[in-house]
Amino acid sequence: MSTILIKNANIVNEGKIIQGDVMVEGDRIAEVGGSISVKSADTRVIDADGQFLIPGMIDDQVHFREPGLTHKATIETESKAAIAGGITTFIEMPNTVPQATTIELLEEKFAIAGKTSWANYSFMFGGTNDNLEEILKVDKTKVAGLKLFLGSSTGNMLVDNPKVLEEIFSKTDLLISVHCEDEATIKKNMAEYRKMYGDDIPVEFHPKIRSEEACYLSSSRAIALAKKTGARLHVFHLSTARETELFDKKKPLAEKKITAEVCLHHLWFSEEDYAAKGTRIKWNPAVKTAKDREGLLKALNDGRIDVIATDHAPHTLDEKNNNYVNAPSGGPLVQHALAALFEMYHNGKLSLETIVRKTAHNPAILFEIKDRGFIRKGYKADLVLVDSNSPWTVSRENILYKCGWSPFEGRTFRSRVTHTIVNGCLAYENLKFPNRSKGERIIFDR
Template sequence: MKTKLIKNAKIVNEDTIFNGDVLIEGDYIKQIGEFISPKSADVQVYDAEGKYLLPGVIDDQVHFREPGLTHKGNIETESRAAIAGGITSFIEMPNTNPQSTTIEKLEEKFDIAAKTSSANYSFMFGGTNDNLDEILKVDKTKVAGLKLFLGSSTGNMLVDNPEVLEKIFESTDMVISVHCEDEGTIKSNLKDHLDKFGDDIPIKYHPIIRSEEACYISSSKAIELAKKTGARLHVFHLSTGKETSLFTNKIPLAEKKITAEVCIHHLWFSDEDYDKKGTLIKWNPAVKTKSDRDQLWEALLDDRIDVIATDHAPHTKEEKNNVYTSAPSGGPLVQHALPAMLEMFHKEKISLEKIVEKMCHNPSILFQVEKRGYIKEGYFADLVLVDLNNPWTVTQDNILYKCGWSPFEGATFKSRITHTFLNGTLVYHNAKFNDVKAAKRLTFNR
């Protein structure tokens, strides 16, 4: 069991920044202190002078495309990109092919991840209109939660039967994570634009087709149902300012029954970027106005929004370059999410402590992830060292996604992830991977 010592770090944890050392034994953090001396010559020492030490990021929403869609990405390639971006744990979505809507198919994905993932992993179980019996079999200590598509589904995963939806909400105490867009509103808006433009609808109309109204109708209904049934509801990827009024900051996160997430792209881009980025920033829900973005930031900083995630969802460049109706929604983000948020720190938009709260601590609290998301003695040593003054530019040469592109291509970030430790093992250092198997299946304190 190799002992490691990180010296002279600026440790960011639980709303404080302090200078200190971290001793790692095996998978765990053994000791945190102002000055820790190596007790033997066998201790591997890492001098973090001038760098900041963060807990590994927990990304609560990714699509790694395996099984069935692996020309876009797979667990192996996308988890490596995540590690390079300081994301040490991910929760992956069920809309693969086949979908994770039975226990058998869910466990097949866990088997793949056990063999190939570079980061700690868990998966959402997918709900449908007819799989309640399977939902009730899920072991809530070993599975992150339940995902329901209340809009923008793939396959048969749109849950649009009100009676079934209410029964699911009543029947489980797992976290129910939802994609909220009203299908009827979107279909009506799309028809209007198809009548006017045909299939080649200008991308700038995407946030008008997948409108504020579509988002608000769906999310408000989901919240109303959660209040009626007492369900534990988590609303994914808020994209509108109007929706932020549905959430509260009056109680601690651990006591909230209804929580919210915002994604990197909705904090970074606005509809002003469609002319330049085109379908590369086509997401569902859509990137909307600058005003929406400003209101999302406000709600994030005042704690109505609890978590920052990526909704990492790669497609090939060829797929994205199709006309509007054929270009899929989604884009790759795990490698660049933390650098993007650190860029917002440099712009004085958010503090380092708040970044760690929203990307590390709060996903751990919300999903009750066991011994991760903090720099604490006795916790798993998932740690990230960051140099805040080491600029680099996103280019095709350094993009790690299987799809080979990024919406951030050409952007220069001031901050760089220099080291990623996973369960006490150094797995990434100065743009190089140490090809050792250190990833573990996430477990949950429930």
């Protein structure tokens, strides 16, 4: 059994930062303390020298494109990029080809991940207008939850039948995660801009087409339906300040039946960035105003927003370089999310305790993930060391995504991930991958 001793770390965990050591034996955390002694000659000692030790990020929303879209990405390539970025567990979405809307197709994705994933994994089951029977077969102890697209996005899985929606909300005991944008509003807005510009709509109008109104209408309806039916609802990728008013900051997370997530790009970019970044920051929902960005950050800090995710969704540059109408929405983020969040820490926008809470503790609580998301004795050893004073610049040469680009190209971050441990395996160390980690299918305590 391999052992790793991390010495002299600033451990960020459960609302505190303490200096200490962590011993890993096999795939578990064996001890957390002020000063731990080496017990055997073959123990690998890592002197953190004051770096920050955090639980590995749990990214509750990624698109790794396998099966069927592997020219963009694969589970292997993107999970490897994820661990280089400090993400040790991911939950992947169902809009692949074919879509994961039957138990058989879902298990095929689990089989691929079991053979190739560097990080721990689970998958969302996809809901449609006509697969309620399959939804009711899903075992909630084995699957992260149900994903519903209430607005069409990449890979059209739109669920737009109100009777079907109410039946799903009423009958399933799965956690329901939703993409909220009102389709009728988007279609109306798109028609107006196409009348003016044809297919050559300037990308700056993306947040006007996929507007605040479209987001708020859809989110408020989903929340009203969850309250009516008692369903457990998680609203993905809030993009407007107005939507944050729909959520409660008073209850502890474990008592909330309606929760919310924000993605890194909505905390980082604003509509002012379209001029320079173009379709590379075209996401659904759209990046909106600086005021929206500030409202999201405020809600994140006061507890209305519970989770930070990436919505990592790679496309090739050829695809993204199309005109506005034909360029797909989405971009790659898993390798750079934690570095960007630490930049927000440096800028006084987020505390390290909040970053860890929203990227590790809360996803574990919200999805009821067994033995992960915290630095605790007996928990799985998913650990990340971050040097907060080690500047580096994102470039094509150090990007690990299969698509080969990043919306952060040219950006210098002040912090970098130096070590990532997955299930006790030191998989990433100072820009290298010394050992091949084997991600595990996460287990749910439900």
